[in-house]
Amino acid sequence: MWLDDFRAVYTREKQWTSARLSGVGIICHSGDASVTVPLEADQRHDDAGLDPSAVMDLRLFKSSFSDKNEFSWATPQPFWGFPFHETCWILLAILHKPQEFEAQALHGLFRSLPHVSVGLLSFGHNYGGIMKYLPKPEEHIPGEEYEIYRRYGRRRYYPQDPKRDPMEYSDPLNISSLQEIFQQNLKGQGEFHEKNNADKATMTNDTPLRVSNPTDCFQIFPTEISDCILMFLPSKDVLNVKLASATFAALPLTKTFWASRFQRGFEFHCVFESHGLQTKDYDWESIYFGVRSLQDNYNFKNRRRIWKLLLLVEELHGRLISAELQGTASYSFFEPDAPEDKRSWNLASGVLNEPEIDFSDGCRSLFTRTVDITFKVTGVFVTFARFNGMEYVSGLRFQQHNGVSSSLGYVVLNEEIEMDVDGSLLSKDGCGISGFYLAINSRGVRAISLILSSGKVSKWFGKHDGIPKTRLFLNHGDVISLKAGFDAFKMVALGSLGDDFTPTGLSDLRDHARWLPDLPNESLSLNVSSLPLRTRRPPTKYEPLTMVLYGGLHGAHLSKLTEISVWMGEYMEILGIYFTYSTEVDGHKVHTFGRRWPSGRDERNRVPCDCFGTGDCSLDDCPRDKRVDFPIDGPQGEIINRVDLHNDIDGAFMGFRINTSFNRTATFPQKLVDDYPDEYPLLPVETAKLTTITGFYAILSSSQAMRCLGVISEYIRKDDYRGAIPEARRKAKRTLSMTQTE
Structure with missing residues (x-):
């Protein structure tokens, strides 16, 4: 089967600059860490009389270069590299003609990509739809990066799994239907009978002639210029321009136009069987609609999928060999x-x-x-x-x-x-x-x-x-x-x-953390003393800090805040915080910090329940999530004036309490504090003097609980207080007066 034959770009041990292209080997099991493959590019595993000394045991997808053996049960292999299906390599060579791909450039490219699964390098795409993204797009949080994983647990392509798309097994190189189309439309060899006559009617020269329109600016162009314009347009735009312009509606589509649909940048560039053919020798209009009739052909679908992926490799290869x-x-x-x-x-x-x-x-x-x-x-x-x-x-x-x-x-x-x-x-x-x-x-x-x-x-x-x-x-x-x-x-x-970086130094969290949506304004205090040390260190993982200024810069929105809601999971973990305003702020009355309260079924097919985790629910499939709504009277000057955090012994964020200027409090989750008052003590966040709390920052994830919680505060000038946050103004005046008295 075509999926078994492969080549590799490989090298030996730490010879980073000596990559070569192997011969054609065979993969019997997709989970194999090592395979046997010929050393030379012109050799195959099934060549008669192949000398055993001409083959090597090749370690696939090596990414750890520790002196220790990567697999204790395996014999260390001096040769290592990255495999390519032989069919895909042939397609890549056809795409890149007449130049050849440089094995060294490809080896460097593959060394630059993470190895995310058996037989997969992470190019950032989902391999044309045969892999899945994690998280799902509807669960994605801004700044979060997608990972890819297999749609099916079974790694091997065969025996064929009825749950999988047959396209994945289908040979993209040898497509007999394509060859038949070209043979039937060679000039003098008969006519090809199209199946998709309805599609053809929308694109061919049978477009009805329109009445001349004096406002049609394209009327001034010579026919040759109009023909050139059509040749550079994507096919879907050709139909649009014919509908929009009487000049183009009356213009017949030439044989050269139909042949252009098979050139680089157009929809059938992957039909390499057309490359190099003389335009005058073929009925290109019939060929176009003949190829279009293969849209549901599994082999052709796989050809188009793989061709798009190879174009990305070719683009990068061009940069690798041109930039020093x-x-x-x-x-x-x-x-x-x-x-x-x-x-x-x-x-x-x-x-x-x-x-x-x-x-x-x-x-x-x-x-x-x-x-x-x-x-x-x-x-x-x-x-x-x-x-x-x-x-x-x-x-x-x-x-x-x-x-x-x-x-x-x-x-x-x-x-x-x-x-x-x-x-x-x-x-x-x-x-x-x-x-x-x-x-x-x-x-x-x-x-x-x-x-x-x-x-x-x-x-x-x-x-x-x-x-x-x-x-x-x-x-x-x-x-x-x-x-x-x-x-x-x-x-x-x-x-x-x-x-x-030193933990006791004065380095600013702005200088070594990664921030979303932007770096905090210089006027904002980040109050880092309450954060665990690991959050204050330069990041070793992709853990950006996301900031929400619920009160706005200079407290502009504090007087509009009317409610804070907290979503907690089945195990009391904090999943999201929601801020509700009396009027729209940046186009929305509710702003989400973290995961959104679900509107559909979760991964266990459960729907969000109106009980909000109160314990009064009789539904068997209640997800037991809890949402607590806490009203804030922002219009009357109520603000959050203190935040207490409870972290575990390792500094992991467990929950928090907010205290308001109206002497009201709310704890999230309350049960954790009630049940474990000694194990999880609430500790106040020390905010900068004379500042008002206006925001939070945290490490967010669509699949995990909120990790760490930081408090943002800002010194708000008297001019900023007027008519916006009267209680905050009074608080600041009292604090300032007490400071002056001392």
Whole structure:
């Protein structure tokens, strides 16, 4: 079966730069950690007289490079690599003709991707629909990243599972129906009888002629120009333009147009049988509708699915072989011969996986580069690399006053973007770069913004909405020193000179945590003393802190708050907090912090119950979740003036209590405190003096309880109090008066 034959891009032990393409081997069991495969690309496992010395035992998907044996029960294998179905490799070669793929580039690409399951690398997509996303899209929380997993427990493709789509088993390379279509429509070989006449009528030259419209601007174009316009349009837009314009409605679709549907960028580019054929020799209109009639053919569906995935590989391969890594090489596990840089660095990064551990999520730094910029910077340029439809920062270039450029990473001059295009930021005397704002997900740097010594900030470059953010300040002095980590195509870490994090230091949580939706405003106090130490440390996992300013900046919305609701799970874990307002705030009267109160059935087919977990429910399938609603009289000046937390002995968040300025309290969950008053004591959060509580921050998840809870407060000026939060104003005045008396 076609699914058994495979090739691999492989290397031996720690020969990182010596990757090769293997011959064709065979996989008998999908769970095998090692397989036997010929060493040379022109050999097959079933070649007659194949010399046993010409084959190797190959370790698949190796991602941990510890000196210890990865599997105690297995014999260590010197050869390791990443497999490709032979059929997919043939399709990839056809796609990339006449060039050949470089095994070294592909090996570097695959080393840059997490290994998430047996036989799977995580490209960020769901393999054309045959894998599932976790969490489900309807349960997704902003900033949360999707993981993929198999739809079915059975890993092997056969014996065929009736629950699986037969497309997955179907050979995408040899499709007899396609060959028949081309044979039947070769000029002089007869006519192909279309089945989808209704579809054809909407696209062919039989479109009714419309009355000339003097407002139709396309009337002035020569026919040749109109033909060219149609050839560049996607097929669905061709129909739309024919409906919108009488000129195009009357224009016949030429043989060249129909042939263009099989070119790169159009719907049937995957029909490689059409590549290189002469337009004049075939009835391309009939071929188009003949191929279109194969939409439900399992083999053709699989061809289209795989072709789209291979286009992503080809795009990345093109970047890998065209962009050279720039900067001064620094010692790392994968470059042991580079000189060691012993300076201390502050790094902002994705979720970096060290070489000694299993690479199952996040990113891995394969190369480390540094740059020292000695002259005043007059221009900054950023280069991006595309990966699965997303853009990542791949390199930075700094233009200096003396005309010299210093580059860091994969810089492509004809693709880079200038970050100060009008010269309004860096051209002024004495204005330099003091740092960066960075949008970073688990896989690397998605967007960047300049922080200037004048206090100005540039706009964002790259995708930053919904991406966790942090900031990186540069070292003071005449020389700007930067260090960055890279995988095979993108930046995964960026750092500046500085001291390592110390728990007792004065480092700001803004500088090493990742924040959603944005970094907290400088006017906000984060009151970090109440947080467990592990939350205050630089993150080692993808755990961004999500912030909600329920009171708004400067307390603008405190007077609108009318209710706080808390959703607790079956085991009293905090799942979500909801803030209800008297009027709409940013387009909504209810704002959700954490998981949403479910509107449908859960994973055990249970519906949310109106009992809210009160214990009075008689339903057998009640999920036993509990929602507690606590009214807040914001219009009359009631505010939260104290928050008490209860954490377990390891610092894990268990619950909290809010206290209001009207001497009312609410505890979530109350039962935990009632049953275990000594084990889970409530401890007050120490907020900055003269500040008012206006928000919270936490680590959120769609599949787990809320982890940690931080309190945000802000000093609100007298002018901000007027008419908005009278009680808060009175409280601040009383506090200020007491302070002055003391």
